[in-house]
Amino acid sequence: MTAALRFDPIRLPxxxxxxxxxxxxxxxxxxxxxxxxxxxPNREDNDAPEFSRRVGAKGWLGMTWPKKYGGQERSFLxxxxxxxxxxxxxxxxxxxFVADRQSGPVLLKxxxxxxxxxxxxxxxxxxxxxxxxxxxxxxGSDLFAAKTRATKTDGGYxxxxxxxxxxxxxxxxxxxxxxxxxxxxxxxRRHGLxxxxxxxxxxxxxxNPIGQITxxxxxxxxxFTDYFVPDDHVLGEVDGAWKQATSELAYERxxxxxxxxxxxxxxxxxxxVGKNPDTRSAEGIGRLVAQVHTMRRMSVSVAGMLQxxxxxxxxxxxxxxxxxxxxxxxxxxVRDLAAFVEETATNRETLEKQLDFxxxxxxxxxxxxxxxxxxxxxxxxxxxxx
Amino acid sequence: xxxxxxxxxxxxxxIFADLADAQTINHDKHGAWxxxxxxxLTEAGLPLSWVPDDLGGSGAxxxxxxxxxxxxxxxxIAVPLAxxxxxxxxxxxxxxxxxxxxxxxxxxxxxxxxxxxxxxSLSGRARGVPFAKDAKHFAVLASxxxxxxxxxxDAAKCRIExxxxxxxxxxxxxxxxxVQPVTTKSAPKGFDQTTLMLMGGVVRSLQIAGALESMLxxxxxxxxxxxxxxxxxxxxxAVQHNLARLAGESAAALAAATSAADTIASATSFDNDAVxxxxxxxxxxxxxxxxKGSSIAHQVHGAIGFxxxxxxxxxSLRALAWRDDFGSESYWAVELGKLVAERxxxxxxxxxxxx
Numbered sequence: 001m002t003a004a005l006r007f008d009p010i011r012l013p014x015x016x017x018x019x020x021x022x023x024x025x026x027x028x029x030x031x032x033x034x035x036x037x038x039x040x041p042n043r044e045d046n047d048a049p050e051f052s053r054r055v056g057a058k059g060w061l062g063m064t065w066p067k068k069y070g071g072q073e074r075s076f077l078x079x080x081x082x083x084x085x086x087x088x089x090x091x092x093x094x095x096x097f098v099a100d101r102q103s104g105p106v107l108l109k110x111x112x113x114x115x116x117x118x119x120x121x122x123x124x125x126x127x128x129x130x131x132x133x134x135x136x137x138x139x140g141s142d143l144f145a146a147k148t149r150a151t152k153t154d155g156g157y158x159x160x161x162x163x164x165x166x167x168x169x170x171x172x173x174x175x176x177x178x179x180x181x182x183x184x185x186x187x188x189r190r191h192g193l194x195x196x197x198x199x200x201x202x203x204x205x206x207x208n209p210i211g212q213i214t215x216x217x218x219x220x221x222x223x224f225t226d227y228f229v230p231d232d233h234v235l236g237e238v239d240g241a242w243k244q245a246t247s248e249l250a251y252e253r254x255x256x257x258x259x260x261x262x263x264x265x266x267x268x269x270x271x272x273v274g275k276n277p278d279t280r281s282a283e284g285i286g287r288l289v290a291q292v293h294t295m296r297r298m299s300v301s302v303a304g305m306l307q308x309x310x311x312x313x314x315x316x317x318x319x320x321x322x323x324x325x326x327x328x329x330x331x332x333x334v335r336d337l338a339a340f341v342e343e344t345a346t347n348r349e350t351l352e353k354q355l356d357f358x359x360x361x362x363x364x365x366x367x368x369x370x371x372x373x374x375x376x377x378x379x380x381x382x383x384x385x386x
Numbered sequence: 387x388x389x390x391x392x393x394x395x396x397x398x399x400x401i402f403a404d405l406a407d408a409q410t411i412n413h414d415k416h417g418a419w420x421x422x423x424x425x426x427l428t429e430a431g432l433p434l435s436w437v438p439d440d441l442g443g444s445g446a447x448x449x450x451x452x453x454x455x456x457x458x459x460x461x462x463i464a465v466p467l468a469x470x471x472x473x474x475x476x477x478x479x480x481x482x483x484x485x486x487x488x489x490x491x492x493x494x495x496x497x498x499x500x501x502x503x504x505x506x507s508l509s510g511r512a513r514g515v516p517f518a519k520d521a522k523h524f525a526v527l528a529s530x531x532x533x534x535x536x537x538x539x540d541a542a543k544c545r546i547e548x549x550x551x552x553x554x555x556x557x558x559x560x561x562x563x564x565v566q567p568v569t570t571k572s573a574p575k576g577f578d579q580t581t582l583m584l585m586g587g588v589v590r591s592l593q594i595a596g597a598l599e600s601m602l603x604x605x606x607x608x609x610x611x612x613x614x615x616x617x618x619x620x621x622x623x624a625v626q627h628n629l630a631r632l633a634g635e636s637a638a639a640l641a642a643a644t645s646a647a648d649t650i651a652s653a654t655s656f657d658n659d660a661v662x663x664x665x666x667x668x669x670x671x672x673x674x675x676x677x678k679g680s681s682i683a684h685q686v687h688g689a690i691g692f693x694x695x696x697x698x699x700x701x702s703l704r705a706l707a708w709r710d711d712f713g714s715e716s717y718w719a720v721e722l723g724k725l726v727a728e729r730x731x732x733x734x735x736x737x738x739x740x741x
Contacts, residue, residue, distance in 0.1 A: 005599075005633065007641035009648035011741075020739065088735050263735075271731035279720055282727065286719030287674070289726055290667035293738055294642040301641060315637065322634040379633055380626035383606050 005315060009297070010304030016081045023085040026058060036092050039350050041264050041357050043092045044218045047171055049126075052095035055086075056126025061100045065108060069116055070124030076307040080300065084256035088263060094168055094218075099123045102252055103130035103176050110235035110244065111197065119174070133163040133177025133198065133222065140165075141374050143178070144190045144242065148224065150179035156231050157181070157196070159204075159224040167368075169207050169220040172200045178241045190242035195235040204228065214360045252369060254302040254316035259295040259323030261365055262358040265334040265351070266292065272338065272345040284337040288330065295323050314382030321375040328365045331358035394435065394446050395453035401426045402461040408697040411464070424465050424488070433470035434484050442484045443474055451475075452647035455589055456640075459596020462700045464555050466490055466517035468589050473525035476582060480536030480571035487522035490515055492560055496583050496713045500562060502530035507564040508537060516711055518558035519548050526567065527582050534578050537567035553704035581656045586712030587669035588650060591643035594672040597705040598636040601683040604698065605629060609686055625686060632682040639675035642668040645741070659737055662725060666718040673715035676705040 031038055035051050055061060063079045065071025083101075086093050104123050107116055122128045139145040148161025159179055169175065175198040182192035200207075204227030209217040236244045266288055273281045298319050305312045335355055341348060366372045380386055405423040427433055435451040437443020446454075451471055458467055466488045473489035492512035493500060500510035508528050518524070524539040543565045551557030606629060609620035619625050646668035653661050680702035684691050691698040709715060726734055 005637050005640065007637055007644065009641075009645040011648075084739065088739075267731050267734055270726055270734055273727055275727055275730070277723060277727045282721075282723030283716060283719040284723065285726055286666070286721065286723030287670055287715070289663070289722055289734070289738070290642075290670035290719065291674075293663060293667045293741065294638050294645075294671040296738060297645040297741065298637065298641040314633075318630075318634050318637045321630065322638060373627070376627040376630035377623075379630035383602075383629055383633060385606065385609065385620040385626050385629060 005318070006305065006312065007298055007301045007315065008304070010301050012077050012081060012300065013075075016078055019078055020081050020085060022058075023060070023082055026054075027085065027089045027091060030054070030091070031089070036090065038090050039264070039268070039354070041090055041262075041354055041361075042214070042216065043090045044094055044216055046092040047095060048092040049095055051092055052126035052129075054126070055093075055096060056124055059124075061096055061126055062104055062120060062124035065104060065120060065124070069108070070121030076303050077300075080256065080303045084260065084296075087256055087260045090264060095129045095171070096123070096126050097257075098132060098168065099128060099130040099174075101255065102132065103174070106176055106195070106235060106244075107197070110195065112232050115197065115232065128173040129168060129171050131166050131169045131172035131175040131200070131222075133166055133169075133175045135163065135165045137162055137164050141371050144184065144193065146178055146180055146193055148177075148179050150181050150194060150196065150229065152181075153228070156233070157229045159196075159198070159227040159229060161224055163222040163224075165210070165219045166222050167219045169200065169222045170209055170217075174198060175200055175222070176235065182239045188242075192239050193241040194238050195241045195244060196229050197233040197235055198227075198229060199233075202227070213363070214357065253320040253375075254299055254306075254312075256296070256299060258320045259292065259299065259327050261324075261327045262330045262361065263292065263327070265331050265354050265358050268347060268351040268354055269334045269337055269341075271347050272341045272351050274342075274345070278340065281337050281340060284333065288333060291326060295319070295326060299323065314379055317370075317375045317378045317382070320370065321372060321379065324365045325372065328362045331355055331362055335359070392450055392453045394432070394450040395457050397430050398427075398432055398454045398457045401430060401432075402457065402463065406461050406463060408461070408700055412695070412697050412700060420465055423463075427465070427467060428486070433467055433488075434474045435471055436475040437478050437484045441478055441481070442486075443478070448651040449647070452588075452592055452644075452651060455592040456596045456643070459593030460600045462553075462597050462600065462704045464553075464700075464704075466520055468593060469517050469521070472586055472589055473521075473523070475585065476525040476527065476536060477538055479574055479577055482536060482538050482569050482571055485523050485538070485568075488517065488520050489523045489525055490517045490521040491525045491527070491582065491586065492518070493527065493579065493582075494586070494711055496579065496717055499579075500526055500528040502528045502533075502535050502537075502570070503564060505564075506570060507566050508539065508562045509564055510562050512560045512562075514549075514551075514710060515558050515560050516551070517556050518546050518560050519556040523568070524560065526562075527573070527579055528570075529579070534573040535570050536573050536577075537570040539565055539567045552707035552710075553700075555704070555707070557707070576655060576657045583712045584656055584661065584665040585650065587718065588643065588646045588665050590708040590711050591639070591668035591672040592647060594676050594705045594708050595636070595639040595643040597701040597708075598632075598639050598675055598679045601679055601698070601701050601705070602629070602632050602636045604701075605632060605683045605686045608691075612688075619686075628682050628686060632679050632686075635675040635679035635682070639672040639679070642671040649741070659725065659729070660740060663722070663737060664741060666722040669713065669718045670715040670722065673709035676709055680705055 060082045062071040063074045150157040178193045181194040185191045206223040208221040431444030434443030435446040438445045469490040473491045474484045494515045498512045526537045528535045545561040547559040549557045612619045646664040649664040
């Protein structure tokens, strides 16, 4: 076989089910207390720092990290359960989601000890928010075209340039960003970029919000002007960020957030059609349920392989490719079926509002965190086509 | 599937590699390959994998048998291996000893019925029965007033209207007119036609997933050989992205089918929502993948893949044909949709998350 793709039928272990109950009970309490509305999908508008701290107090942030940094040394499969329950409930996770999924693991791997001891426990307590500084005005999918400079100076670097489409930069305490420390070489155009930890909310950083078609202001332009970063904030190898960027991607690409972003419209459709759907509605719902079930089984399978220490890079890219395409199409398929919902359905207005929001959200799902085109290139390489 | 952990599947793989080479079969106009292949499969005990020793079989586990079916799908096997395995499994549910030779099951669709008369004879019509013409015996699921029976029937006593399915294999209509079965037993409690359809659906899902794996494999290989516009077509981004999508469909089918098989292999009963979700979803998603995946495989191959000489159709047409057996994806989608609606909106996520 040229392509030995593996999607073993991995199940979440029994202890996950107890955890799931705890997460559901916690979320039910938060909903009852008015922290968030599970029927309102625009959770990104809801910056909930106190909620973030309460999630941290439960031990659900940095769950897989070593205890000495505030973690719980639990498995990726347990983290998976927390992530999917939060996502399905439309919980306001923006404060901690990036730090927990992505930034923390980068710090764990590349930050000096004193920085790990300083920041990781605060992530675990839900106290700090992270942003990721990758894209620039002329560098999106082509990450290695980044031009924002980090110029060596006494004891550190001076940063000049602009990052763009940076989610949560306006509330973030830190950003993990790549900056150009050397020009690319003839042999390797990926050479010359370095990963840095950047403290936000300082002079020399200007954050300009950018409006989105959903009406939200969730991403930003971040302008650096002679902003100083000390030497110990370099993460990993100077000029060698390209070696580091790919290893964490499997975690980022295959999680439940990669197919559940618009899931709420399916739940609401089922509510709207009631107990006795007509044939068309039943068939439509049946197909969508079969598809989401399959996506989840694929995603859990990748999580299980990651837990077992494997690097299912191609499988993870496949999950994100078909998962994001699916969650992008979902509101449109639900809209098709909703056309036949009785006028008397009590949640009709909720469903319509949700569809409106989901249809506006849909275009970004196949762009953020690696476009469909980039993913298919990675899959093609894995198939031996490149 | 995990060949290295499964000696039964390894055995099957070896037999198919030796005796069912796709090129050889495709050029054999007279089907001379069939008898030696069936003999080797029989000697290895594979057709009766799911029948315990005391009922005439080789007593492999459900999981081992499912792996064999995935391998059989990868080779698009055109002898009634899956059908005989399923028939043996059905007879075993009724504690009926399996005979030697090719078998198939009926009904092969959710809408057809066979009924038991007062004299114990069987009547009814089953359409789209795979390999009925090649079978010596049928394993039949029949209903009478309030009960379900499992019967072993001599194929020679039934009227068989021969047909050919999309994949070129026999796909026949079987009519039973007061046929006296060889043996009839009551089905175990809770076992009904839905149970048989779910199991048959998972069998077909594994075969479809296997065929898609092969379609991906031969499409990738072909794209790395074929030159157009002075370069290998695998270097064109449009072709790469098509193949990436085929990989996605193949992966989805494999994940859905193996997950459902794993669920059935470890379930104590078919009568629960988890089995229904897994098995119905597998048939739905694998059938959808068969459509999307086979169209990409053909697109990558261009005209050569449309010829009878090329092996692609062995996989693509069978994958498409298998969609129709034991309930199509449309049928299962309606049934799954009804179940989800019946349970209610707030039970949907707990059901999905339970798997």
